[in-house]
Amino acid sequence: MQTLIIIDRPPYGSWSGRESLDMAFSLAAFDQPVSLLFVGEGVLWLNKGQDATGIAQKSVERNLKAAAMFGIESLMADQSACQRFSLTGQTLIDGVETVENLRATLRRYDHVVFPG
Amino acid sequence: MQTLIIIDRPPYGSWSGRESLDMAFSLAAFDQPVSLLFVGEGVLWLNKGQDATGIAQKSVERNLKAAAMFGIESLMADQSACQRFSLTGQTLIDGVETVENLRATLRRYDHVVFPG
Amino acid sequence: MSQESCHFTLVITGAPYSSQAPQTALGFAWAVVASGHAIDRVFLYGEGVHLASALSCPPSDETNWTSAWGEFLEQHSVPGIACIASALRRGLIDPAEQQRHELPASNLAAPFSIAGLGEWVEGVMQSSRVIYFHGGD
Amino acid sequence: MSQESCHFTLVITGAPYSSQAPQTALGFAWAVVASGHAIDRVFLYGEGVHLASALSCPPSDETNWTSAWGEFLEQHSVPGIACIASALRRGLIDPAEQQRHELPASNLAAPFSIAGLGEWVEGVMQSSRVIYFHGGD
Amino acid sequence: MHTLHIVSKSPEHPRFRECLAMVDTNDAVLLTGNGVVALADTSIEVPSPLYGLKDDIQARALTPDSAQCQVIGFDDMVALTIQAQRVISW
Amino acid sequence: MHTLHIVSKSPEHPRFRECLAMVDTNDAVLLTGNGVVALADTSIEVPSPLYGLKDDIQARALTPDSAQCQVIGFDDMVALTIQAQRVISW
Numbered sequence: 118m119q120t121l122i123i124i125d126r127p128p129y130g131s132w133s134g135r136e137s138l139d140m141a142f143s144l145a146a147f148d149q150p151v152s153l154l155f156v157g158e159g160v161l162w163l164n165k166g167q168d169a170t171g172i173a174q175k176s177v178e179r180n181l182k183a184a185a186m187f188g189i190e191s192l193m194a195d196q197s198a199c200q201r202f203s204l205t206g207q208t209l210i211d212g213v214e215t216v217e218n219l220r221a222t223l224r225r226y227d228h229v230v231f232p233g
Numbered sequence: 234m235q236t237l238i239i240i241d242r243p244p245y246g247s248w249s250g251r252e253s254l255d256m257a258f259s260l261a262a263f264d265q266p267v268s269l270l271f272v273g274e275g276v277l278w279l280n281k282g283q284d285a286t287g288i289a290q291k292s293v294e295r296n297l298k299a300a301a302m303f304g305i306e307s308l309m310a311d312q313s314a315c316q317r318f319s320l321t322g323q324t325l326i327d328g329v330e331t332v333e334n335l336r337a338t339l340r341r342y343d344h345v346v347f348p349g
Numbered sequence: 350m351s352q353e354s355c356h357f358t359l360v361i362t363g364a365p366y367s368s369q370a371p372q373t374a375l376g377f378a379w380a381v382v383a384s385g386h387a388i389d390r391v392f393l394y395g396e397g398v399h400l401a402s403a404l405s406c407p408p409s410d411e412t413n414w415t416s417a418w419g420e421f422l423e424q425h426s427v428p429g430i431a432c433i434a435s436a437l438r439r440g441l442i443d444p445a446e447q448q449r450h451e452l453p454a455s456n457l458a459a460p461f462s463i464a465g466l467g468e469w470v471e472g473v474m475q476s477s478r479v480i481y482f483h484g485g486d
Numbered sequence: 487m488s489q490e491s492c493h494f495t496l497v498i499t500g501a502p503y504s505s506q507a508p509q510t511a512l513g514f515a516w517a518v519v520a521s522g523h524a525i526d527r528v529f530l531y532g533e534g535v536h537l538a539s540a541l542s543c544p545p546s547d548e549t550n551w552t553s554a555w556g557e558f559l560e561q562h563s564v565p566g567i568a569c570i571a572s573a574l575r576r577g578l579i580d581p582a583e584q585q586r587h588e589l590p591a592s593n594l595a596a597p598f599s600i601a602g603l604g605e606w607v608e609g610v611m612q613s614s615r616v617i618y619f620h621g622g623d
Numbered sequence: 624m625h626t627l628h629i630v631s632k633s634p635e636h637p638r639f640r641e642c643l644a645m646v647d648t649n650d651a652v653l654l655t656g657n658g659v660v661a662l663a664d665t666s667i668e669v670p671s672p673l674y675g676l677k678d679d680i681q682a683r684a685l686t687p688d689s690a691q692c693q694v695i696g697f698d699d700m701v702a703l704t705i706q707a708q709r710v711i712s713w
Numbered sequence: 714m715h716t717l718h719i720v721s722k723s724p725e726h727p728r729f730r731e732c733l734a735m736v737d738t739n740d741a742v743l744l745t746g747n748g749v750v751a752l753a754d755t756s757i758e759v760p761s762p763l764y765g766l767k768d769d770i771q772a773r774a775l776t777p778d779s780a781q782c783q784v785i786g787f788d789d790m791v792a793l794t795i796q797a798q799r800v801i802s803w
Binding site for chain 5: 355357368369370373376377379380381383384386478480481482483484485486
């Protein structure tokens, strides 16, 4: 069962993206194949240099950087959304693969999960 | 203090519209001037013939019909949204005034409230 | 369509009195068992954990979704599990967590229980279908 | 800008651990009093009532928004009021409501109280400003 | 049917547009909750085949064209989720 | 200033577009929470004058052009709400 978890809401304003990450890390902890795809405003989770101390939250940037180490197969981002938010090689956190054809990407997974 | 309460989310899928109505009825109960404005998908609250028993909710159509009796000054609906959802004289509940210029309408109120 | 019995895991992420998710999921759940299929578990995640609150007290002419779901779960011996991380943040507490965190009360309604995301992972691994019920806002 | 002291009513409609509303509102509230102005009341409406839950138990490295708000309200003697209709539906209960509805527990955190929308109406009538803090989703 | 897309968001929600862009040939869409608002929205083009949950349509007093949308109950919804190779809830 | 519009919704939320359509001359817009996402969104045109809450901008690692947006703290936010004749929270 290949799982794809899609994050489409921007960071910090709600907890759904954060809780989707927990789902991904959980599957990986049980050795289940899982990838993350960031689309729309969700790509801002991948922006380098996040500092959420001012809003009394924890940045998830470190967790995302360690995704591969925790067994998450791939971190993908919608290329057109990255362009829209000026996310390039320099500003995008390392290890993210940009994808052009979302439809073809979705087709590769048996189980696709959105946050609530 | 002239209050305008704006409902922009569709009916039944969330409670925010319902709780905005409660706010309007509350102000009216305390003899405070209040009007309701439905915009975007929110105009569907004004569709005639709602029957929410199948989803185990109460239709608010009856409450809206009695709005004037409860002291709510006016029920207004964004005309372009009514057109978009094919709400006409026949399908729109009685006593609703359609407005063309939302900006001018908003300008008339000291206190404008959106649902959460 | 397969004639074999299908096993479902249902995941509810929307709260009652804020979304339709618990209501749509319950209609679906009754239809699953009526069609001769089975539900392995119902997993409450994110805002969905509020469905398991024993203190929810809607007006008497509105449905109490906690009771309605509790009835279904008991009648069909289906485990209803609230994700522990979602539950603790949102103030949904069983007696064990009340004691561990020295809280003044607990509020988990029977027959719901609290457990980790591993319960959801098990659903992903073992159920024939995992169906998600999200809020609409 | 007016040099006179301004009186605010704050309305919070977003829940903690699901929206930023309680955090933004608290930053604003501290700044109001630091600038020499006053807060008449804080009114919790809709999902915002979850802020008053005594059972909310986030991980120890996350802010407990109920405690953080409780501290502010006590230090500045500001009433924090959860709307009764929103609260009962969502399982936020004080001892009086526990007794009236024969519920197994209550979970309202001090110094919050539960009251009707009339408290909000009073804010609309008497405060110089009513500021709403909504969730972002 | 390959994928059954269950949409509980209304057309103005970004998730709704994301879904429409992902619907493939051999897929079907089922509107539930706020999703049924799409049936009254003349500003959008709905995909085909399209199903809508009866209780949600009645609640909102919508009258979809039967050529455009098949109105179904929960038993049909269960059958569709079994028939589909994959179900995505938006 | 006539109206201060406080926007906590991101640009893809319908409320954000509704707000932009209502901003009048002599109004100002303050972005908070998810609203600050607008500062990175090259697909939209933001109104002027525009303020953004510093903590929210830093959390998301955004670097708005100072000509486009004035980055402020809560004390400034309080001052703006008093200065405005009317405040609308979107």
